[in-house]
Amino acid sequence: MASEDVKRLKGEIKLIVDGKRLDGRAFDELRPIKIEAGVLKRADGSCYLEMGKNKVVAAVYGPREVHPRHLQDPIKAVVRYRYNMAPFSVEERKRPGPDRRSIEISKVSREALEAVIMKELFPRCGIDVFVEVLQADAGSRTACLNAASVALVDAGVPMRGMISSVAVAKVEGHLVLDPTKEEDFYGEADIPFAFFIRNDKIESIALLQMDGRVTKSELMEALQMAKKGALEIYRMQKEAIKSRYIIEEADENE
Amino acid sequence: MFVFPGDFLGYAEEYVPGEGVYEEEGKLYAATAGEVVVEDKVIKVRTVKEIPEVGKNDIVVGRVVDTRNSFAMVEIVRKKGSERALRHYDRALLHVSNISEGYMKNLENGVRYWDIIRARVIDNNLRLSIKEEDMGVIRAICRVCGTPLVREKDKLKCPECGNVERRKISSYYGSGEW
Numbered sequence: 526m527a528s529e530d531v532k533r534l535k536g537e538i539k540l541i542v543d544g545k546r547l548d549g550r551a552f553d554e555l556r557p558i559k560i561e562a563g564v565l566k567r568a569d570g571s572c573y574l575e576m577g578k579n580k581v582v583a584a585v586y587g588p589r590e591v592h593p594r595h596l597q598d599p600i601k602a603v604v605r606y607r608y609n610m611a612p613f614s615v616e617e618r619k620r621p622g623p624d625r626r627s628i629e630i631s632k633v634s635r636e637a638l639e640a641v642i643m644k645e646l647f648p649r650c651g652i653d654v655f656v657e658v659l660q661a662d663a664g665s666r667t668a669c670l671n672a673a674s675v676a677l678v679d680a681g682v683p684m685r686g687m688i689s690s691v692a693v694a695k696v697e698g699h700l701v702l703d704p705t706k707e708e709d710f711y712g713e714a715d716i717p718f719a720f721f722i723r724n725d726k727i728e729s730i731a732l733l734q735m736d737g738r739v740t741k742s743e744l745m746e747a748l749q750m751a752k753k754g755a756l757e758i759y760r761m762q763k764e765a766i767k768s769r770y771i772i773e774e775a776d777e778n779e
Numbered sequence: 780m781f782v783f784p785g786d787f788l789g790y791a792e793e794y795v796p797g798e799g800v801y802e803e804e805g806k807l808y809a810a811t812a813g814e815v816v817v818e819d820k821v822i823k824v825r826t827v828k829e830i831p832e833v834g835k836n837d838i839v840v841g842r843v844v845d846t847r848n849s850f851a852m853v854e855i856v857r858k859k860g861s862e863r864a865l866r867h868y869d870r871a872l873l874h875v876s877n878i879s880e881g882y883m884k885n886l887e888n889g890v891r892y893w894d895i896i897r898a899r900v901i902d903n904n905l906r907l908s909i910k911e912e913d914m915g916v917i918r919a920i921c922r923v924c925g926t927p928l929v930r931e932k933d934k935l936k937c938p939e940c941g942n943v944e945r946r947k948i949s950s951y952y953g954s955g956e957w
């Protein structure tokens with residue numbers, strides 16, 4: 526990585542060549558996405574998701590009894606979210622256990638999901654969402670949120686809508702959708718978004734973070750770009766649930 | 780029609796919202812993924828995965844967590860036909876009059892603390908009955924030494940210390956099924 530840094534300083538690494546990104550995508554193009562719902566037998570709902578090189582799996586348990594009891598809320602369910610990276614998910618082995626970054630990601634992701642989960646239906650209960658990153662690339666938090674949203678639908682947890690998440694980065698003066706690790710690493714800004722989507726329309730922003738520098742107009746442009754990307758992801762999330770449901774139907778008829 | 784959470788289903792004037800449907804500003808939306816069903820103006824979503832709720836006539840399995848003179852409190856863990864944690868986990872009540880067909884004076888001849896029982900829910904206030912032959916205790920431990928008791932005809936015997944105890948024994952006792 527050190528020699529790459531030197532190259533970068535010398536301007537030898539170009540992230541955008543002839544209006545194309547290193548992996549050949551257009552500025553507003555997503556990485557390949559693969560989504561499969563209901564992959565875990567013991568979880569109430571689950572989802573495996575690939576977003577570029579990210580490979581993540583989400584598991585939902587609940588509504589169920591909350592332990593310890595003092596965490597119970599008498600009028601609504603408590604949502605817990607754990608984002609965790611497997612030690613082998615990154616190039617250099619990561620020490621297992623939570624760190625500052627994963628605690629922060631867990632918090633903002635939980636808040637995004639709380640915007641849609643109908644917690645008031647389950648007083649004193651807990652809804653637990655676990656997301657494990659098996660292989661990490663840029664945007665693992667967005668991949669995890671997309672997986673968690675599908676897993677919650679798979680679990681039959683009542684929700685006002687769905688959450689779809691994608692990031693936008695600024696690279697060599699251009700805004701790019703769904704950045705890769707290189708674009709995130711050498712870019713000027715990284716802006717993860719998550720949206721509350723209802724009835725095929727974006728209702729509101731459920732998560733917005735920003736690292737780096739952009740102008741006000743660039744931020745607005747990034748928002749438009751992210752909305753378009755999120756709606757594409759939303760369609761794929763629905764497709765994943767639908768195909769799982771139709772397969773189950775066929776099994777029952779055998 | 781297959782819908783997803785958030786899909787618009789109609790207006791509140793047209794339908795009454797049922798299971799899996801919510802209302803917001805006069806509009807009805809799906810709360811879960813599944814098939815839309817309309818019956819007598821009630822619109823609901825037959826969800827892809829149900830969150831079990833216990834009601835009258837359901838068969839449940841649970842543990843006796845408290846006994847009093849005339850009743851026992853039972854913590855229900857599962858409803859028959861579902862492998863999933865229940866939507867509500869309130870304690871259920873087993874009254875001494877619902878233990879056997881005949882008169883039972885002492886509750887402790889029917890169930891004891893820490894027994895696991897298979898029971899039928901007899902109303903919507905989580906009252907239980909174990910009168911039926913296949914209902915009753917399915918696992919119990921010796922109150923002297925804590926060893927699981929083994930069925931011997933109509934009694935339970937401890938294989939370790941020889942202690943004999945009475946219960947309302949389910950035909951499922953010791954089978955590992957319920």
Ligand SMILES: [Zn+2]
Nearest residue numbers: 921924937940
């Ligand atoms: Zn004994």
